[in-house]
Amino acid sequence: MNKNKILLVDDELNIRETITELLLYKEYDVKTASNGQEALAILEYWSPDLIICDIMMPVMDGVMLHEIVKENQFLTAIPFVFLTAKKEDNLMKKCLLDGADYFISKPFKISELTGVIEAKIDRFEKIKNAYANLYIGKKNYFLHEINTPLNGILGSVDLLIEYKDLLAKNEIETFYNSIKLSGERLNRTMQNLILYQNLKSNSNEFCDDSSSEVLDVFLLVKEFFFKIYEGQEKRIVFDIDKANLKISQKHLQFILFELMDNALKFSSDKKIIIISGQQYNTECYELVIRDFGIGFSAEELKKIGAAQQFNREEREQQGLGLGLFLSKIIIKRTKGDFNIVSRENEGTTIKIILPLETFKI
Missing domain, CATH: 3.30.565.10 (Histidine kinase-like ATPase, C-terminal domain)
Structure with missing residues (x-):
């Protein structure tokens, strides 16, 4: 069974170690970063099911990291939970308006943290299962990329059937080549979508022994x-x-x-x-x-x-x-x-x- 993945971002070593120990005990897969810049480096090769992030940090703070994550289509659906201090109430309101999923104030109770984590990951799993397809946008480029090669294949096949006794050998060869190219384009589109979903769910294998x-x-x-x-x-x-x-x-x-x-x-x-x-x-x-x-x-x-x-x-x-x-x-x-x-x-x-x-x- 795959473990749920959590990215923890906080510049305080004691907090990182304490929360990490708790999450590992709860059998989560955890990676940590001390600031937003380090977190972005991790997100380039690892997709978590939840991000827990402090607000005030050096190099890149939590607000900036949240803005970048929400602008990235590959990452935007990942639940983002802020750890905050009481003095950061104004920032908290801004981040809520910008799409943050939840706030946990320091100091916090373990039961509160684990409850939020379980609820947000459970909701994220339901979203992933309900919308397992790639959102292409308002324009129907996805349908175009499916229909164009599919019509090329079906159209060529129809002509081959209808004029099978009238077509010269070179004309038949042309239709065969057209069908093959359209099929390869359609296959490439579908394989890219499958690869996208596999990478997004971390289900693609990257074996160190591959060469x-x-x-x-x-x-x-x-x-x-x-x-x-x-x-x-x-x-x-x-x-x-x-x-x-x-x-x-x-x-x-x-x-x-x-x-x-x-x-x-x-x-x-x-x-x-x-x-x-x-x-x-x-x-x-x-x-x-x-x-x-x-x-x-x-x-x-x-x-x-x-x-x-x-x-x-x-x-x-x-x-x-x-x-x-x-x-x-x-x-x-x-x-x-x-x-x-x-x-x-x-x-x-x-x-x-x-x-x-x-x-x-």
Whole structure:
């Protein structure tokens, strides 16, 4: 049975240790942070069922952390409970208006704390079960991403059946290819949704024993790309050193596909993308994916998240806006690092640091 997960954020060591000991006794899975900045670093690779947070802390206080969490679609539904002192009543009212779930005043009784925790986690579980789907927003991009390839498949099949005695061999081949591409697009959409839900519920396995050879995986992805982007082989320029990385082949394939696909989609047909890979230090490997396309504004970069798309109508992009977001989450959960630098109308550079596999003698 999976344990419920709680993130405890407080700058007072004694309080952290006391509450942690209690929560562990109650068989919760607990992680702690001494300020909001440390908490955000944890939230990049770990999704709790409840956040318990002090208000007044150095570096980043609880109010700022709460604002960031509530703006993040991946985190916004997680119950957020504040620990407060009596002198913080005005802040408490503000946070309630901003969507905080509950307040516990210091000093507090153990029964009060455990009661609140059980109630909030129980409600969160019901919400997750009732709304296990990804909310895409007011516009029906989700339906579009399902219906478009599905109509492509059904339409091609109908034509093959109706004109089976009139179609030439090359025309039949064209319909088969269309069905295959539409099926792959639909499958990709559904797999991304499944991956999103698994990551959100922490049910995805990230085994420390997983490994893959980066150049081999890249070549597999590149070969698949040429079937989608016909006649554009010369757009991908690469120089990747061989290395074994501590990440599964499935996850590395996903990351490379999504980031290369974004780079090509957001660049004109005349623009190349450059992919390089080399050992960063004795423990890590660096992958760099650079395009010279439309880029992101500084404001757009701050908003990158699940189902986040920018000017979809103008840019005619496909997909649900999950690829970049999911890639970042996977990289963080495999103990890697993700960095993106972009300028509008100049292009985007994504740098990925992944751990090298170490061989034991």
